Amino acid sequence: xxxxxxxxxxxxxxxxxxxxxxxxxxxxxxxxxxxxxxxxxxxxxxxxxxxxxxxxxxxxxxxxxxxxxxxxxxxxxxxxxxxxxxxxxxxxxxxxxxxxxxxxxxxxxxxxxxxxxxxxxxxxxxxxxxxx
Amino acid sequence: xxxxxxxxxxxxxxxxxxxxxxxxxxxxxxxxxxxxxxxxxxxxxxxxxxxxxxxxxxxxxxxxxxxxxxxxxxxxxxxxxxxxxxxxxxxxxxxxxxxxxxxxxxxxxxxxxxxxxxxxxxxxxxxxxxxxxxxxxxxxxxxxxxxxxxxxxxxxxxxxxxxxxxxxxxxxxxxxxxxxxxxxxxxxxxxxxxxxxxxxxxxxxxxxxxxxxxxxxxxxxxxxxxxxxxxxxxxxxxxxxxxxxxxxxxxxxxxxxxxxxxxxxxxxxxxxxxxxxxxxxxxxxxxxxxxxxxxxxxxxxxxxxxxxxxxxxxxxxxxxxxxxxxxxxxxxxxxxxxxxxxxxxxxxxxxxxxxxxxxxxxxxxxxxxxxxxxxxxxxxxxxxxxxxxxxxxxxxxxxxxxxxxxxxxxxxxxxxxxxxxxxxxxxxxxxxxxxxxxxxxxxxxxxxxxxxxxxxxxxxxxxxxxxxxxxxxxxxxxxxxxxxxxxxxxxxxxxxxxxxxxxxxxxxxxxxxxxxxxxxxxxxxxxxxxxxxxxxxxxxxxxxxxxxxxxxxxxxxxxxxxxxxxxxxxxxxxxxxxxxxxxxx
Numbered sequence: 001x002x003x004x005x006x007x008x009x010x011x012x013x014x015x016x017x018x019x020x021x022x023x024x025x026x027x028x029x030x031x032x033x034x035x036x037x038x039x040x041x042x043x044x045x046x047x048x049x050x051x052x053x054x055x056x057x058x059x060x061x062x063x064x065x066x067x068x069x070x071x072x073x074x075x076x077x078x079x080x081x082x083x084x085x086x087x088x089x090x091x092x093x094x095x096x097x098x099x100x101x102x103x104x105x106x107x108x109x110x111x112x113x114x115x116x117x118x119x120x121x122x123x124x125x126x127x128x129x130x131x132x
Numbered sequence: 133x134x135x136x137x138x139x140x141x142x143x144x145x146x147x148x149x150x151x152x153x154x155x156x157x158x159x160x161x162x163x164x165x166x167x168x169x170x171x172x173x174x175x176x177x178x179x180x181x182x183x184x185x186x187x188x189x190x191x192x193x194x195x196x197x198x199x200x201x202x203x204x205x206x207x208x209x210x211x212x213x214x215x216x217x218x219x220x221x222x223x224x225x226x227x228x229x230x231x232x233x234x235x236x237x238x239x240x241x242x243x244x245x246x247x248x249x250x251x252x253x254x255x256x257x258x259x260x261x262x263x264x265x266x267x268x269x270x271x272x273x274x275x276x277x278x279x280x281x282x283x284x285x286x287x288x289x290x291x292x293x294x295x296x297x298x299x300x301x302x303x304x305x306x307x308x309x310x311x312x313x314x315x316x317x318x319x320x321x322x323x324x325x326x327x328x329x330x331x332x333x334x335x336x337x338x339x340x341x342x343x344x345x346x347x348x349x350x351x352x353x354x355x356x357x358x359x360x361x362x363x364x365x366x367x368x369x370x371x372x373x374x375x376x377x378x379x380x381x382x383x384x385x386x387x388x389x390x391x392x393x394x395x396x397x398x399x400x401x402x403x404x405x406x407x408x409x410x411x412x413x414x415x416x417x418x419x420x421x422x423x424x425x426x427x428x429x430x431x432x433x434x435x436x437x438x439x440x441x442x443x444x445x446x447x448x449x450x451x452x453x454x455x456x457x458x459x460x461x462x463x464x465x466x467x468x469x470x471x472x473x474x475x476x477x478x479x480x481x482x483x484x485x486x487x488x489x490x491x492x493x494x495x496x497x498x499x500x501x502x503x504x505x506x507x508x509x510x511x512x513x514x515x516x517x518x519x520x521x522x523x524x525x526x527x528x529x530x531x532x533x534x535x536x537x538x539x540x541x542x543x544x545x546x547x548x549x550x551x552x553x554x555x556x557x558x559x560x561x562x563x564x565x566x567x568x569x570x571x572x573x574x575x576x577x578x579x580x581x582x583x584x585x586x587x588x589x590x591x592x593x594x595x596x597x598x599x600x601x602x603x604x605x606x607x608x609x610x611x612x613x614x615x616x617x618x619x620x621x622x623x624x625x626x627x628x629x630x631x632x633x634x635x636x637x638x639x640x641x642x643x644x645x646x647x648x649x650x651x652x653x654x655x656x657x658x659x660x661x662x663x664x665x666x667x668x669x670x671x672x673x674x675x676x677x678x679x680x681x682x683x684x685x686x687x688x689x690x691x692x693x694x695x696x697x698x699x700x701x702x703x704x705x706x707x708x709x710x711x712x713x714x715x716x717x
Contacts, residue, residue, distance in 0.1 A: 004346045005337050008445065012361065015449045019473075023453070027466035031401040032456070039365050039452055050337075062342030070674045073342035080258050082668075083167060083175040087263050091270025094323075098278055098316035101378065102309050122263060 002064070006050035013043020084125060090118035177262035180666065182269050183248030184564065189273055190240035194550075195631065196280070197231035200224050202628050205621040211607045211614055221605035222291035223310075227282070229294030230314065234321050235276045237549060238410070241417030242363065243268060243328045245556055246356045248564060250332060252659035253353045255341025255677070257669040260334035261327075268327040275320030282310035290314035293603065295407070296377070298388035298399035303381040312381070315374050322371040329363030332356050341658070343677035347441070350657045350680060351434065354441050355420030358448045362409045362416075365452060370406035373399065397464055404455035412451045415545070416444060418552030419484060422506045425555050426488055428655045429503035430495030436487040437680060443480035443487075450477045460529045467526045474524035481517055485510060500653070501574030505555035508582040509548050512589075516544030519593065534603075537596030540589045547585040547627070554581065554634070559655075562648030566664040570644075573637040580630035588623025591616040656681035 020036030023029070062068035093114030100107035167175055176182065204224050207215045216224065251259055259265045282289030287308030292300045296314070299305060336349070336357045349357075377399065379385040386392020388399045427434045434440065453473040456465035488510050497503070519541040522528045532538060554577070562568050595616040600607065607613050651660040661683045662671050675686035685691075 002337065008357075009361070011445070012449055016452060019453045023466070023469060026469055029401075029466065031395075031398050032405065035369060035401070035405045036452070038369075042365055063340035063344050064346075066343065066345055066348075066678075068342035070342055070676060077257055077339070080669075081177045081262050083172075084177050084263050084266065085175045087177070087266035088174050088270050090267055091274055094271055094320060095274035095278065098274075098320055102312040102316055 002050045002054045002061075004064075006047050006054060009043050009047030009050065011043075013040050013047055016040040016043055081125070084122070086118045086122040086125060089114055089121065093118055177258075177266045178668065179247050179251050179259045179262065179265060180564075180670075182265050183244055183246075185269050186239055186244035186247055186272065187564075189269075189276065190236050190244055193231050193235040193276060194240070195635075197228050197236055198628060198631060200228035200231065201624060204228060205624040207605060208607075208617045209614075209621050211611050213606065216605070218605050219288065219291060222603075223283070223289045225603055226290050226293050226314075227279070230279060230290070230317075232546070233294060233410070233414070234318060235272075235279065237414045237546065238325060239272055239321070240553060241421075241549075242325070242332070242356065242359050242413060243272065245421065245560065246332060246352075246359070246417060247328070249560065249659055250335055250353050250356050251339065252563075252662065252666060252670055253350045253657050254336060254339060254344050255658050255671060255674055256335055256339035257671070258339075259331045260339055261331050264327050265331050268324045268331070271320045271324035271327070275317045275324060278313050278320060279317035282313045285309045285313065295403055296399075297403075298377065298380070298396045299390075301377060301381075301399075302389060312378070315378050315381075318374050319371055322367050322374070325363050326367045326371075329360040329367070332360030333364070336360070341674055341677060344658075344682075347438065348677060348680045348682075350420075351423040351437070351440050351444075352417070352420035352657075355416040355423075355444055358444050359413050359416050362413050362448055362451065366406045366409035366413065369402055370410075373402035373406070376402075397459075397462060400459050400462065401455065404458045405452075407458065408455045409448075409451045411545075412447055415549060416447070418509065418549045418556070419444070421556035421559070422488065422509050422552050423484075424655075424657065425502050425506040425559050426491050428559075428653050429498045429500055429506075430492045431498070432491055432495040433656075433681060434487070435490035435493070436483070439483055440487050443483040446480040447477060450480070457524055457529070460526045461533045471524055471526055475521065478517070478521050478524075485514060485517075500558070501569070501571050501578055502555045502558035502653075504575065504578045504582075505551050505558060508578060508585075509552040509555060512544055512551055512582070512585055513548035515589070516541055516546075516548055519544065532596060534601055535596040536592045536600045536602055539602045540592035540596055543592065544585075544589045547589065551578075551581060551585070554578070559653065560659075562652050563659055563664045563666075566648050567641055568646040568648050568652065569641045570637050570646075573633060573640060577630045577633040577637065580626050580633060584623045584626025584630060586623070588620055588627060591619040591623075595620070651683065651687070654684075654687070656684040658682055661686065 016036055017040040020033060020040055023036060024033035062072040093111050096107050096111035096114060100111055172181065173185070203216065204221070207213045207221060247259065247265065251257070280289075285308065287310050289310045290296070290306070290313070292306050292311065296311075301311060336353060340349070376385070376387045380388050380394075386394040388394050388396050390396060423434060423440060450473055454470055454477065456470045457474045459465045460467060460470070488506075492507075519537070523532065523538065523541055558569055558574055595613050598610075598613060598616075600610065600613050600617075607617075648664045650662065650664055652664075653660075658671075658674070658677070659666075661675055675682050679685055
């Protein structure tokens with residue numbers, strides 16, 4: 001039902017918001033105030049999203065009911081990749097990009113190649129695989 | 133290549149299986165025929181393979197970081213030692229801290245064991261985003277390599293301390309590619325952590341098995357949910373700070389430099405806004421591991437399950453309001469606010485400690501290696517936590533800031549986490565590899581590590597109160613500090629030897645396998661229901677989930693499920709399931 005999930009996030013968000021108000025009113029320090037504002041939003045945005053979803057669906061997922069039986073959750077969960085080379089290629093691309101930041105721009109050439117290959121590859125793979 | 137993943141529909145009929153030498157729940161219908169060898173390692177998106185990759189890589193990082201520590205301690209045995217040069221010493225303590233914090237403690241816990249265990253504990257076939265999970269690992273591995281590459285550059289590795297304070301970390305004071313590699317490494321591992329956080333939260337919110345309500349999840353999984361949320365709050369702040377630092381170093385911006393109108397102190401705000409939640413990102417997984425271990429070896433359900441959860445959530449909430457207690461001596465922070473918030477954290481942490489004691493109280497204690505490490509964790513963490521309360525008081529912090537007292541405080545904490553990690557390793561290795569670790573060697577390791585930790589940290593508190601500053605390679609004007617420093621080094625050596633015993637134990641247990649069976653400890657969580665190691669996509673069957681101890685309920689129908697609070701769930705005996713072919717609630 002995602003209700004408890006949303007309440008956790010909203011509760012944290014409200015706490016960060018209150019703490020941010022106290023902190024800023026008391027100390028007038030901008031850096032910390034902005035970061036606490038960001039934390040407040042990071043609690044509230046997903047929290048309200050889950051709450052909205054809960055309200056919209058009426059939320060009664062088997063994993064939220066104490067009396068749900070295993071059979072209720074049986075069947076296809078989703079299409080999961082079992083193997084994929086693209087995360088490795090993407091990781092190598094990011095690695096090369098960081099080396100370009102340190103040792104010189106020429107490292108960006110293989111980096112861009114690897115990143116483009118990985119993005120194309122992983123997109124194609126997802127489209128082929130997801131037929132649920 | 134993708135698989136359509138199905139959840140099992142029936143409970144496996146059969147006898148309760150506790151510690152059966154080669155117990156197997158039915159046929160492995162989901163047996164996976166994928167690539168093998170190096171290609172499996174490179175392409176796998178299975179959370180178990182990735183989890184093991186993380187555990188092995190981060191353990192290697194711990195050994196590397198530990199080696200740096202041993203060199204540091206060897207240097208400090210004499211007031212005028214010349215074992216390493218001053219600049220090498222700076223590199224060593226910087227890289228010791230960086231490797232241990234960024235490359236070992238966090239990744240081991242929130243990406244290694246959590247990756248392996250969270251899907252198993254909630255009854256999921258995998259993490260929610262398997263490819264993102266694999267990408268996390270590759271960013272972590274390449275980030276680790278990036279950081280260590282610093283030692284092979286002309287100017288050496290980063291040498292401004294693991295906190296990288298501005299203006300010491302700017303291009304004038306720290307030129308050279310070692311510092312840039314440090315920044316790049318933290319960006320890579322930072323994104324890796326963010327992706328792990330996304331995966332943890334999504335997996336726990338969306339992939340739980342039927343009946344696995346939020347308040348039936350194991351405490352380890354609860355803690356990993358909170359860690360996931362904290363990662364999402366904290367790590368983006370660090371990554372953006374690193375981008376600013378890089379811009380200051382290379383693109384002529386003046387965000388952290390005074391002469392261009394910037395504010396050097398802003399770096400400390402940004403760093404510690406990440407850095408203090410990071411302390412709990414590091415600690416909460418180990419709290420969770422210990423919370424799984426203690427009830428099993430006390431033969432009791434956890435004392436105060438909901439209290440534990442609310443304590444964890446409170447720690448998470450407060451942890452974002454304490455960052456500037458690292459900055460008390462700057463004279464530019466709101467002392468009362470940060471002092472109050474820091475002192476408040478002692479309350480939920482105290483609840484946890486009392487709950488662990490309450491769980492053991494009146495229990496049928498069995499002192500396995502794992503349990504010993506868990507108790508060692510509680511004691512050592514208590515020492516680190518109590519000295520943290522001193523440091524939360526500004527007047528005391530003014531006295532002890534940047535002395536070995538602070539170093540001792542956080543080494544008590546992090547050594548407690550290492551002991552907690554070992555409790556987790558001895559507890560779950562039988563599940564992960566299907567083989568037991570040797571118990572006598574484990575106990576030898578425990579006593580070396582536990583006594584070594586106290587010999588290592590306690591004199592450090594004293595030498596800190598005597599005024600010894602941290603990050604100093606020699607102390608020729610204060611030879612009286614030498615005796616205490618020798619004790620600290622003896623402790624460090626004992627910890628080092630205990631790690632060698634661990635390595636020997638791993639090799640010995642690998643060569644002389646003792647098969648673990650599904651549930652060698654008669655433990656509680658869903659991960660103990662499936663085979664050791666679990667099949668591809670984890671479960672061929674699931675038990676009814678009627679409390680936070682589904683496997684215990686299934687294996688012990690003679691005990692009514694102790695669902696906390698008002699309701700008592702009904703457990704169907706396995707023999708009835710066999711005749712009905714399904715489970716009645």
